[in-house]
Amino acid sequence: FxxxxxxxxxxxxxxxxxxxxxxxxxxxxxxxxxxxxxxxxxxxxxxxxxxxxxxxxxxxxxxxxxRLPKRQWSSDHKIAKLDYSFVLEKDEGLLQLLIELEITGAVLLQNTPSDPTAAFNICNKVAKVKYTHYGELSNVIVVPNPNNVAFTGAALNLHNDIVQYHDMPGMIFLHMIKQHTGEGGETTLSDGLYAAEQMREIHPELFHLLTTTPVYFWDIGEADPADNTRVKDFYKISKEPTIKLDISGAVTHIRFNNQIRDSFLDLAVDQVDDFYKALKTYFELIHANSIGFKMTDGDMTVVDNVRCQHGRTGFTGPSSPRHLVTTYLAWDEALCKRRRLQQKCSRNQ
Ligand SMILES: [Fe+2]
Missing domain, CATH: 3.30.2020.30 (NE0471 N-terminal domain-like)
Known part of the structure; x- marks a missing residue:
C-alpha cells in the first residue's frame, strides 16, 4: 500500500x-x-x-x-432560494447549494450579475464546466435560423437536457439575463424522480417498459462557422432507457426529451403502442406534479439534470429580448466538492 x-x-x-x-x-x-x-x-x-x-x-x-438521501417533491414544492454572492464567496453558501441540489434537485439563485459567465464562476469553484458541442455556455435567444428549437419562442415541454450524450451533464445552470417582458417565458420544473416512483407504484408494467426499452436520441447540425467556441458540425446518437436503474433498483438517470427523441425505434412492432403509452403516462405525471414561476433578470435556476425536468411556456414576437444562458456541470465534480466542503466546514466548527 x-x-x-x-x-x-x-x-x-x-x-x-x-x-x-x-x-x-x-x-x-x-x-x-x-x-x-x-x-x-x-x-x-x-x-x-x-x-x-x-x-x-x-x-x-x-x-x-x-450520496445524501433524496427528498422527492410535487406541485406544492417551494424551491429553495440562495443569494448568488453567498454561494460564490462563502464555503457555507456553496455547500448549501450542493447539498440542496443533491437532496431536492433544484435551487433558485438570486441577484446574479448580468454577465453570461456568471455560472462559470460557480463551476470554477467546484471544478470546471462540462463541455458539450454547444460550447461551454449556450446563449438561448431567438435567432433567425435556429439549429435547436430552444432558439425560438416556442413552448418547450418538460425535458432533460443533452440526452443525446451517453455522458449527459449532471447539472444545468439556467441564468436569466433578460426575461421576456410580455406574456410567456415562464420556467416549469418537475421532480422526475417523484414521477418515476409514482409510475413504479401505479403503473408497474409501464414503469418496467421505460426502464428496459432503449431509446435513441439524436442531434445533428452545424454551428455558426464564425463561432470558434463550438464544434463546427455534430452528429450525436445515444441509446439509453428513459429511466435508468442501479443494481438495487434505484433510479439513477432519467432521459426524457421528446424534442430530440429519434424516430428510429429499436422495438418489435407490437411493442410500439405500449411504449408510447408508457412515455405519455410518464409525461402526464411530470406535468401534473410540476411547479412554474417566471424568472426575473438576475435569477439563475440550478437543476439536477439527470433527475428533474425543466421547460418553458412559449412567448411570441420574432425579436424578443429574452436572453437565457445555460451552462453544465458534471455530478462527479459536484459530489466531490460537497464531500470536501463538508470536511472543511466541520473542521472549522
Ligand atoms: Fe433545456
Whole structure:
C-alpha cells in the first residue's frame, strides 16, 4: 500500500486466495496484527476496522458520504432560494447549494450579475464546466435560423437536457439575463424522480417498459462557422432507457426529451403502442406534479439534470429580448466538492 498515493500497490496476480491466519495479536498501540500462513504480515488500526465492519450501521455511514438521501417533491414544492454572492464567496453558501441540489434537485439563485459567465464562476469553484458541442455556455435567444428549437419562442415541454450524450451533464445552470417582458417565458420544473416512483407504484408494467426499452436520441447540425467556441458540425446518437436503474433498483438517470427523441425505434412492432403509452403516462405525471414561476433578470435556476425536468411556456414576437444562458456541470465534480466542503466546514466548527 502506498501511503502517499492512498492506493494498493499489490498486483492482482499476487493475490493469494488460500493464505490463512497463522496468528492474531494486538500491538502496543491497539492495532490488530495478523501473521498470515504465507509469511505476510498485516496491521489494522481499530478505527479503520470499525469503519469497514460488515454491519448495517457502518455500511449506512459510508453510503451517506457517497450520496445524501433524496427528498422527492410535487406541485406544492417551494424551491429553495440562495443569494448568488453567498454561494460564490462563502464555503457555507456553496455547500448549501450542493447539498440542496443533491437532496431536492433544484435551487433558485438570486441577484446574479448580468454577465453570461456568471455560472462559470460557480463551476470554477467546484471544478470546471462540462463541455458539450454547444460550447461551454449556450446563449438561448431567438435567432433567425435556429439549429435547436430552444432558439425560438416556442413552448418547450418538460425535458432533460443533452440526452443525446451517453455522458449527459449532471447539472444545468439556467441564468436569466433578460426575461421576456410580455406574456410567456415562464420556467416549469418537475421532480422526475417523484414521477418515476409514482409510475413504479401505479403503473408497474409501464414503469418496467421505460426502464428496459432503449431509446435513441439524436442531434445533428452545424454551428455558426464564425463561432470558434463550438464544434463546427455534430452528429450525436445515444441509446439509453428513459429511466435508468442501479443494481438495487434505484433510479439513477432519467432521459426524457421528446424534442430530440429519434424516430428510429429499436422495438418489435407490437411493442410500439405500449411504449408510447408508457412515455405519455410518464409525461402526464411530470406535468401534473410540476411547479412554474417566471424568472426575473438576475435569477439563475440550478437543476439536477439527470433527475428533474425543466421547460418553458412559449412567448411570441420574432425579436424578443429574452436572453437565457445555460451552462453544465458534471455530478462527479459536484459530489466531490460537497464531500470536501463538508470536511472543511466541520473542521472549522
Ligand atoms: Fe433545456
Amino acid at each position: 502506498n501511503k502517499e498515493a492512498l492506493a494498493r500497490i499489490m498486483l492482482m496476480e499476487n493475490l493469494n486466495l488460500t493464505a490463512g491466519i497463522k496468528e492474531l495479536s494486538v500491538t502496543k498501540t491497539g492495532a490488530l496484527r495478523i501473521d498470515w500462513t504465507n509469511d505476510h504480515q498485516s496491521h489494522y488500526e481499530a478505527e479503520w476496522l470499525k469503519q469497514r465492519a460488515f454491519t448495517e450501521e457502518a455500511k449506512h455511514k459510508r453510503h451517506s458520504t457517497y
